[in-house]
Structure formats: structure tokens, C-alpha cells
Amino acid sequence: MTDRQYQYIGGDWAEGKSSDEIVVRDPATPDDPAVSFPGASQQQARDAVAAAAAASEEWNRSTPEERDAVLYELADLIEANQDSLAETLTTEEGKPISSSRGEVGRAAEIFRFFASYSRTATGDTVPSSDPETFTYTVRQPLGVVALITPWNFPIATPSWKLATALSTGNAVIFKPSSETPMIAKHLVELLEEAGLPDGVVNLVTGSGSTVGDEITTHDAVNGVSFTGSTETGQYISETVASRGIPMQAEMGGKNPLVVLPDADIGAAADAAIAGAFGGTGQACTATSRLIVHEDVAAELTDAVVERAEALSIGPGMEDPDMGPAVSAEELETNFDYIEIAKQEGATLLTGGGRPEGMETGYYVEPTVFADVESEMRIAQEEVFGPVLGILEFSEFDEGIDIANDVAFGLSSAIHTEDMAAARKFTREIEAGVVKINGTTTGSQIQMPFGGMKASSTETHKEMGQHAYDFYTHEKVVYRSDP
Numbered sequence: 425m426t427d428r429q430y431q432y433i434g435g436d437w438a439e440g441k442s443s444d445e446i447v448v449r450d451p452a453t454p455d456d457p458a459v460s461f462p463g464a465s466q467q468q469a470r471d472a473v474a475a476a477a478a479a480s481e482e483w484n485r486s487t488p489e490e491r492d493a494v495l496y497e498l499a500d501l502i503e504a505n506q507d508s509l510a511e512t513l514t515t516e517e518g519k520p521i522s523s524s525r526g527e528v529g530r531a532a533e534i535f536r537f538f539a540s541y542s543r544t545a546t547g548d549t550v551p552s553s554d555p556e557t558f559t560y561t562v563r564q565p566l567g568v569v570a571l572i573t574p575w576n577f578p579i580a581t582p583s584w585k586l587a588t589a590l591s592t593g594n595a596v597i598f599k600p601s602s603e604t605p606m607i608a609k610h611l612v613e614l615l616e617e618a619g620l621p622d623g624v625v626n627l628v629t630g631s632g633s634t635v636g637d638e639i640t641t642h643d644a645v646n647g648v649s650f651t652g653s654t655e656t657g658q659y660i661s662e663t664v665a666s667r668g669i670p671m672q673a674e675m676g677g678k679n680p681l682v683v684l685p686d687a688d689i690g691a692a693a694d695a696a697i698a699g700a701f702g703g704t705g706q707a708c709t710a711t712s713r714l715i716v717h718e719d720v721a722a723e724l725t726d727a728v729v730e731r732a733e734a735l736s737i738g739p740g741m742e743d744p745d746m747g748p749a750v751s752a753e754e755l756e757t758n759f760d761y762i763e764i765a766k767q768e769g770a771t772l773l774t775g776g777g778r779p780e781g782m783e784t785g786y787y788v789e790p791t792v793f794a795d796v797e798s799e800m801r802i803a804q805e806e807v808f809g810p811v812l813g814i815l816e817f818s819e820f821d822e823g824i825d826i827a828n829d830v831a832f833g834l835s836s837a838i839h840t841e842d843m844a845a846a847r848k849f850t851r852e853i854e855a856g857v858v859k860i861n862g863t864t865t866g867s868q869i870q871m872p873f874g875g876m877k878a879s880s881t882e883t884h885k886e887m888g889q890h891a892y893d894f895y896t897h898e899k900v901v902y903r904s905d906p
């Protein structure tokens with residue numbers, strides 16, 4: 425196998441046959457491409473679906489023991505390869521190496537968690553109205569599913585989709601982001617090594633328009649699970665909805681952290697910094713709006729600015745607090761939004777440019793704006809970078825209204841010692857995740873995850889026990905024995 429083979433179809437590695445050349449760059453040293461290879465052609469995408477369809481019948485009927493053996497083995501292999509996987513991840517995505525190690529470790533945990541469910545995920549036995557009839561439900565795999573993933577958690581996100589799809593007996597076409605194909609390839613190589621039968625997972629790497637459209641519109645695909653931007657997610661949802669197959673899309677966010685006057689201001693500042701600048705602000709759950717009561721706004725703003733200015737920035741391999749943006753496009757978007765915020769009248773308190781002396785990588789300073797108003801674009805649109813806007817309120821209801829005044833509804837947080845206020849926030853906030861005295865980022869794999877409004881199709885949650893619902897059909901059985 426050479427470095428140009430990024431397609432895995434029916435158990436064979438192959439070079440892509442499209443004319444698109446995918447160039448992967450280390451965002452810390454983008455001048456020398458890390459790898460370059462041709463993307464998959466439409467025919468290869470069709471071949472991948474055919475390979476999954478051919479393998480699906482046997483895998484659909486495999487026993488839980490057969491499936492969990494592969495997934496447990498994979499978890500062990502991920503741990504054994506933790507260092508090289510983490511280095512690959514940092515090389516193409518840019519995040520600090522300790523974060524990459526953490527994400528790789530989490531991938532192993534995810535496969536173990538869902539491997540154990542292979543044996544227990546099941547239907548229900550329901551009391552029957554007729555004593556002669558046994559009533560129960562059974563769950564069966566969808567068959568063939570397409571998994572489409574973004575670049576920002578490039579091993580964790582594919583892992584929770586793959587683990588759930590495979591443990592329920594589905595065959596897969598996996599299309600990773602073209603920004604992070606190396607970690608996807610490494611993961612699939614480990615699946616192969618773990619003993620997954622040929623064709624059960626197929627990797628196609630290529631552009632959304634060539635490969636993505638082919639796999640989402642193919643008749644043999646029985647379900648699509650997507651994570652990425654709202655724009656792409658809504659486009660795919662419309663295509664898939666017209667085919668009447670299950671679709672799940674988790675998309676962008678504009679997540680608020682609301683701070684009441686009784687909050688521990690130091691803890692709130694720490695949460696804002698972790699949420700806004702962790703992962704260079706490139707998390708769907710990143711804190712992008714700090715909505716603070718006017719009585720504590722000055723104190724909190726000072727604490728946030730002081731902490732932001734103390735963050736170290738550098739190449740991910742040096743394990744700084746914050747690495748570079750993933751790509752030149754993302755960097756440019758960050759700077760565009762910084763300009764827009766200034767023009768709209770927000771006050772730049774810190775950051776806003778490239779860190780001094782760091783001209784080569786895709787670096788941007790942690791950036792904080794005050795005097796942000798809810799109608800400004802900086803308060804409405806997802807920047808997906810280390811840019812935090814501070815908005816003030818005087819009444820709690822007004823704070824909640826501001827928090828809800830966006831199209832998105834993914835994650836949210838409130839900082840307060842008043843649990844009645846926290847309950848009211850939980851009831852009224854329009855977000856799929858609510859953190860009380862926490863960060864908007866971060867989740868536990870045993871908890872369901874997903875957004876509301878433009879952040880999600882709200883069809884099925886991912887992770888947690890409920891993740892199975894998406895990957896299975898439920899049949900309702902009435903059995904009257906002769």
C-alpha cells in the first residue's frame with residue numbers, strides 16, 4: 425500500500441480515480457503538504473455501496489459475539505497505537521497533542537462501550553391484552569448506512585457512528601472530511617486488523633459533490649448519519665428525505681454561556697475560556713456568546729481577557745493551550761468575522777490578529793469582543809474559531825431571550841448558585857445540551873448527544889443507549905402459538 429491509497433472498497437485499498445487531488449497540510453507548517461492523493465470517483469463511491477450491500481447480509485445476521493469481538497479488538501488496537509494515531513491527528517488537524525491523545529483514548533472507550541451493547545441492545549416485551557398472544561418488539565439493522573463526518577473531532581465522531589452502526593449489524597460507507605483523511609485511513613486499517621470481514625466498512629475519501637452526493641442518493645443505502653455544517657446537513661437532509669430513509673444530522677452551533685450575578689466569577693471565566701478557545705474554538709459546542717449580567721460584567725470581562733492573553737499558542741506537537749486553525753479557509757473566515765464585528769460596532773478587547781512572529785502557520789489570537797448586540801452577525805453566525813462575544817443583560821428573562829435569539833440550539837451553559845434559576849434556564853433554553861456550572865463543550869459517551877433548531881434534524885440522538893434507535897428498524901410482533 426502506498427500513501428496515495430485512501431479508498432478502501434470491499435476489503436482492498438486503492439487509489440482514487442477522480443481528477444480531484446486532495447492535499448493535506450499540517451496547519452502549523454502548511455507550506456509542505458503532509459500528503460497528497462486523488463479523491464474517489466463517482467464509480468468508486470458506487471462500488472463502495474455495492475461492496476457494503478454485498479457484505480451486509482452476512483454481517484446483519486452475525487451474532488453479537490462476532491461483532492463485539494471485532495470491536496473489543498479494535499479498542500485494544502487503538503490503545504496500542506495511541507501515540508501514532510495522536511500524532512497523525514495533530515499533524516492534519518492541528519490540535520494540541522495532549523488533546524489528540526485524549527480523543528484517541530476516547531475512541532477506544534467508545535468502541536468498548538458500544539461493543540458491550542451488541543449483546544444487550546434489544547426490543548421490549550409488552551403486556552398483551554390477549555392472554556393467548558405474546559407481544560414484543562424486535563430491532564433489526566437498517567442494512568447499509570452512510571456515515572459522513574467533519575474534521576474537528578476526526579477520530580471521535582467517526583468512532584461513535586461506526587461503533588453504533590457496526591454493533592447493531594450494519595454495513596458502512598464511511599466518508600471522512602478531506603481535511604483529515606489520514607486519521608480516517610489509520611482507523612480503517614485498524615478495523616481491518618481487528619478482523620472485520622471485507623466489505624463491512626468501506627472508506628471513500630473525496631469531495632462532497634463527487635462522493636457525498638453519490639452515497640446519499642444511492643438506492644442501496646438505507647440510512648445516512650451526518651455531522652458537519654448546517655448548510656451541508658440541510659442540503660443532504662432534503663435529498664435523503666425525498667428517498668424516505670432515516671437521516672440523522674448534527675450540525676452547527678452558536679452556544680451561549682449565561683452568567684448570573686451570584687456566580688463564582690473565576691469559575692465562569694475558566695468555563696468561558698475552555699469553551700471558547702479549547703480546540704481553537706473549532707467545536708460545534710464552542711462557547712461563542714458570553715451573556716453576562718450587567719452587575720458582574722466588568723469583573724468577568726477582566727477575568728476573561730486576562731486569561732485569554734495568558735494562553736500559549738503554537739504548533740500542536742509542542743502541546744500549547746491553543747493550536748492553529750485547521751486550514752487557510754478557516755483562518756480567513758476567522759479574520760473576516762473579526763472585521764465584521766469591528767464594523768458592526770463591537771469593541772475588540774484582545775486578540776483579533778495573528779500572534780506576533782507566527783507568520784507561517786494558520787494562527788489566530790484568542791479574540792474577545794465586548795459591546796456585542798444580539799442582532800450583530802458576530803452574535804448570530806457560527807464563526808468556528810477562537811472568537812468570543814460578550815453580551816450584557818439586566819433581567820434574567822432578557823438573558824434567556826438573548827441566549828435563544830439565534831437559529832442554532834446545540835449546547836448551552838449557565839453559571840449560578842441559584843438552582844431555581846438553573847431549573848428555569850433548563851426549562852426555557854432552546855438547546856439540546858444544558859450545562860449547569862460547566863462548559864458548553866464536552867460530553868460523556870453514555871449520555872445522549874444532539875441539538876435542537878438549526879443544529880440538528882432532531883430525529884435521533886447520537887451516543888448513549890438511544891443511539892441504537894437510529895441504526896435499527898423496530899418491528900412489532902404479535903405471536904399466537906398454534
Ligand code: NAD
Pocket residue numbers: 572573574575576577599600601602630631632633635636637640651652653654655656657659660674675676677707708709806808834875879
Ligand atoms: P462540512 O459541512 O463542510 O463537511 C462535513 C462533511 O460533509 C465532510 O465530510 C464533507 O466532505 C461532507 N460533504 C460536503 N458536501 C457534501 C455533500 N453534498 N454530500 C455529502 N457529504 C458532503 O463541515 P466541516 O467544515 O467539515 O465541519 C465543521 C462544521 O461541523 C461546523 O459547522 C460544526 O459546528 C459542525 N459540527 C457539528 C457537530 C455536532 O455534533 N453538532 C460536531 C462537529 C462539527
